[in-house]
Amino acid sequence: MKSINGTNADSILIDLEAVTLAELMARAEAATLAHHSALVTYSRKVFIPLTQLCRDVCQYCTFATTPAKIGKAYLNRDEVLAIARAGVAAGCREALFTLGDRPEDRYNAARSALTELGHESTLSYVREMAEAVLVETGLLPHLNPGLMNDADYAMLRPVAASMGLMLETTSNRLSEKGGPHYGSPDKLPAVRLEALEAAGRARVPFTTGILIGIGETRLERIEALLAIRESHARHGHVQEVIVQNFKAKAGTKMVNHPEPSLDDHLWTIAAARLILGAEMTIQVPPNLHAPEELAVLLAAGANDWGGVSPVTPDHVNPEAPWPHLDVLTKATAAAGRVLVERLAIGPNFSLNADEWLDPALAVTVRKQVDARGLPVVESWRAGGEELPPALPQSGETCSTPAIQSIIDRASAGDRLSIDEIETLFRADGPDVAFITAAADELRSKAAGDTVSYVVNRNINYTNICLYKCSFCAFSKGGNKDMRGPAYLIDEAEVGRRAAEAVERGATEVCLQGGIHPDFDGHTYHRILTAVRMAAPGIHIHAFSPLEIMHGAQTLGKPLEDYLAWLKEAGLSTLPGTAAEILDDEVRAIICPDKVTTAEWLDVMRAAHSVGIRSTATIMFGHVDRYDHWAKHLLAIRDLQEETGGFTEFVPLPFVHMEAPMWRKGKSRSGPSFREAILMHAVARLVLHPLISNIQASWVKLGPEGVVEALRAGVNDLGGILMDESITRAAGGQNGQIFGPNRMADIAGSAGRGIRQRTTIYGNIGHPAKETNGVCHVE
Structure with missing residues (x-):
């Protein structure tokens, strides 16, 4: 019955x-x-x-x-x-x-x-x-x-x-x-x-x-x-x-x-x-x-x-x-x-x-609801300045036994089902604390108790873009200009900024931009050459899968050949952006002319095959559902099991304030804080043991939010992000640099130590120091 x-x-x-x-x-x-x-x-x-x-x-x-x-x-x-x-x-x-x-x-x-x-x-x-x-x-x-x-x-x-x-x-x-x-x-x-x-x-x-x-x-x-x-x-x-x-x-x-x-x-x-x-x-x-x-x-x-x-x-x-x-x-x-x-x-x-x-x-x-259709009752929003709400305390509910069973399977390294992952995302009250505690315990075993970060500089060389992603307030051309004019930085200036980054203690430059109508596959090669000549020892973390796909297609080259060519020019690793949600039902709404789910995965598979490692991201909290989140996590897990090429997973809560689709009333107002923290914790569980590093974005979560993420399975704070501009274009308020001292303070607030790392999580022999807010190497 x-x-x-x-x-x-x-x-x-x-x-x-x-x-x-x-x-x-x-x-x-x-x-x-x-x-x-x-x-x-x-x-x-x-x-x-x-x-x-x-x-x-x-x-x-x-x-x-x-x-x-x-x-x-x-x-x-x-x-x-x-x-x-x-x-x-x-x-x-x-x-x-x-x-x-x-x-x-x-x-x-x-x-x-x-x-x-x-x-x-x-x-x-x-x-x-x-x-x-x-x-x-x-x-x-x-x-x-x-x-x-x-x-x-x-x-x-x-x-x-x-x-x-x-x-x-x-x-x-x-x-x-x-x-x-x-x-x-x-x-x-x-x-x-x-x-x-x-x-x-x-x-x-x-x-x-x-x-x-x-x-x-x-x-x-x-x-x-x-x-x-x-x-x-x-x-x-x-x-x-x-x-x-x-x-x-x-x-x-x-x-x-x-x-x-x-x-x-x-x-x-x-x-x-x-x-x-x-x-x-x-x-x-x-x-x-x-x-x-x-x-x-x-x-x-x-x-x-x-x-x-x-x-x-x-x-x-x-x-x-x-x-x-x-x-x-x-x-x-x-x-x-x-x-x-x-x-x-x-x-x-x-x-x-x-x-x-x-x-x-x-x-x-x-604009009021979360992915469950329930109202977001706190004032905190991703990228904003409001303090996050207190998370529920520990305890048990009728759902706790089922959640415990799922956690046990994840901790054993089993591949969870979509339904099981959705169950974790729907958790509320004491079960949230239960999940975050389990994720943090797994983090300690898989990645240790020291929080890591990288000293890097973002160089967004153009905001002119052919594509019309409805979430993007950074690009100009496809959407009405909202925050500043369109620009294009020439290759010489990109190289100069890379050299300056080295002088300021950076070990990495992160290069990304819009798909300019004049760009082809040679453009990205020239950018790499300019950076490598100006800063021979810098790690070049560059080009989203969309940029790679665009470059390869304009030259008529197979992905593997094109990526190998860029690697010879100095490309070190790929950022895992342009992923948004790896489900074509969502992509048809938010980025219909962008790379498909299969194409994004193909670029990453090709990069890994030629020895270029990459990050993986998710941008969540807009028109997506929990089953979409689950499919995304499983797609990342499955490719990692195949190639082993992902260095980390980075949840990126949707910053809604200036996003075109939000301004038109077509999306939610970003995730709730419960959802944002659960994304980090659930990612730790779902991706275990294949991906050891879960990163929190201080730009999206804010300092207090990052502390909570560190208690929910996160072991990395990403980069200090000199000149970050994409989140700020979307209305984010959390600054353009987060120096080593602040990184240490955040880790200390969570009861953890701090270390500077390389892009691929190696140790730095001579960590950067900070004086008057400026990084430098002694």
């Missing part, structure tokens, strides 16, 4: 009741963990009760009231924005609009109020207020305005990240006289099911659910869940299903109606998980149970707490205050789970924002 695929409610009920509650919950929890791992989501939101008037008279509701009791039909614009701004100040990301269903159809007061507000309907006013909140505060609206048709959804979709309508039940008898829905035309199952279908046709990320304990049978609950499943199967639009327990409220006709027991609620949660499948998000409101009962709700198959507000009460259940987030975090941890924020739009939908959202909203959402 891993899942239930049948459509006969009677037979499903027989199957569900054939096992004990404990067994049912165990199966439901296993399905939940298999897809959602240990993560439990919630949305930090404010509730905006736009109106508490409603044309329905549900027998258990205390939210809906009358004009005589409320005094004012609708909140005005200032009141709505005041609530929203209070939410922003409290760190909220969602504005949930709660309101009654079409009160103007019942109350003159509602019609009059709408006329004064300049609207013909409540839904029209909802649109105006949702747009005001979205534009003026940035909160993402989630709308619960009751029954809607195709035209209504089309009108509201541009201003809403998601919408919702509780199905509650498909039992017609509950709308009969004496039933809880008697006198409530909007609660008829047929009209609610049609509203659910209309949402699917409109491509609206949708929240629905069932309300248990109002007089329905278990069979009727299953029928309702099957109806939701069938609608979702047609449209794919249901982002979460709420399994809400009835609470008797004073002042209602059902004040003495018995509430469902905890066991009954657990049974229904487990049934929902097994019927709706492992991928569905199952939500349970946390304020309708005692804090000590919350952990068991997760054990039954729930993986979401819904909206929790630090600002406003639950207007539908005002007698049940929201648990403090600390309480919710502890209760979640007690179930072996990790509490994380989500947006109003679910993570699977936010990752496909172009399909599910209005274009402007899609950009807003895309």
Whole structure:
């Protein structure tokens, strides 16, 4: 009973009741963990009760009231924005609009109020207020305005990240006289099911659910869940299903109606998980149970707490205050789970924002999320000046045993699968500390406890480029100039800078540039000759695989022959840039005219075959997913197993600030700090024992970020990078040189020693010194 695929409610009920509650919950929890791992989501939101008037008279509701009791039909614009701004100040990301269903159809007061507000309907006013909140505060609206048709959804979709309508039940008898829905035309199952279908046709990320304990049978609950499943199967639009327990409220006709027991609620949660499948998000409101009962709700198959507000009460259940987030975090941890924020739009939908959202909203959402589709809650960004957040402390979750098994395989040198690598990247909470500690232990065994660096100078000889990589703010010609003019440094100046680098203590020059329209294979040979003549002893680390491919093709030479020719001219090693993500699905988006995955690997294979070693890189956190990261790491591992030519692996977090694709709203805003640190740790695990050196980029991570990376499997800090310009062109703020003294300080902050190395990790007999920020050799 891993899942239930049948459509006969009677037979499903027989199957569900054939096992004990404990067994049912165990199966439901296993399905939940298999897809959602240990993560439990919630949305930090404010509730905006736009109106508490409603044309329905549900027998258990205390939210809906009358004009005589409320005094004012609708909140005005200032009141709505005041609530929203209070939410922003409290760190909220969602504005949930709660309101009654079409009160103007019942109350003159509602019609009059709408006329004064300049609207013909409540839904029209909802649109105006949702747009005001979205534009003026940035909160993402989630709308619960009751029954809607195709035209209504089309009108509201541009201003809403998601919408919702509780199905509650498909039992017609509950709308009969004496039933809880008697006198409530909007609660008829047929009209609610049609509203659910209309949402699917409109491509609206949708929240629905069932309300248990109002007089329905278990069979009727299953029928309702099957109806939701069938609608979702047609449209794919249901982002979460709420399994809400009835609470008797004073002042209602059902004040003495018995509430469902905890066991009954657990049974229904487990049934929902097994019927709706492992991928569905199952939500349970946390304020309708005692804090000590919350952990068991997760054990039954729930993986979401819904909206929790630090600002406003639950207007539908005002007698049940929201648990403090600390309480919710502890209760979640007690179930072996990790509490994380989500947006109003679910993570699977936010990752496909172009399909599910209005274009402007899609950009807003895309810029907020990580590769899981969850919001990046810290202010740290790659290349920025903000301090990174504290990483989670050690501990265990329900996912820890599976992660331990993966780590054991990696430590033994086994090749991990894509699914196993994705599992590592999805880790959160204590499991992040678990993975980084394992990676650091492996680093100590494979590379020792001394941190290394190289004294080098970057010479980016031109920023003019034929290619149109959408992430690149450095190149001029393919993209609009953003940071400075186009330039081309002649060969004599390249040689002069190389000689100056030697005088300043550099052992390496790193040469890279754009693909200038006048360049051919001879150009790169002349550059090497100029450097070698000006600085005979310098290590020349030069030319991306794109440049090598371009040079070879323009001369009609095989890669091996061309690389051997460059080697004779002085080429020592190749940088592993132009890799970005080694998956053609991603490359088709971010660099469609650049080298393919196979071509990049071919250049590296050819270089290694003629005795030219190289680095390997990954540029991550833009439009890529964890499976893309996994494929990239495995491609590097497989080639290393074949050739042994890679000296190191260098993760390069995407710096978004000036990147053209980010400015156009086509990418995320770089990785989260959790993702950035995990990339270094997971790379250590995946590439073991074939690549011993994992490097952290101080330009991308910043000094504090580098210290954390050194505790996560990193053993090298790269070069001091005199004249680094590519990251700065993208908006990076972390300087143009990071001298030996600062390198030593960073290593010391991580409790490690420091050594200067050669490009290929040999020892330096006479390390460079630093005086007044200038390197020199004594």
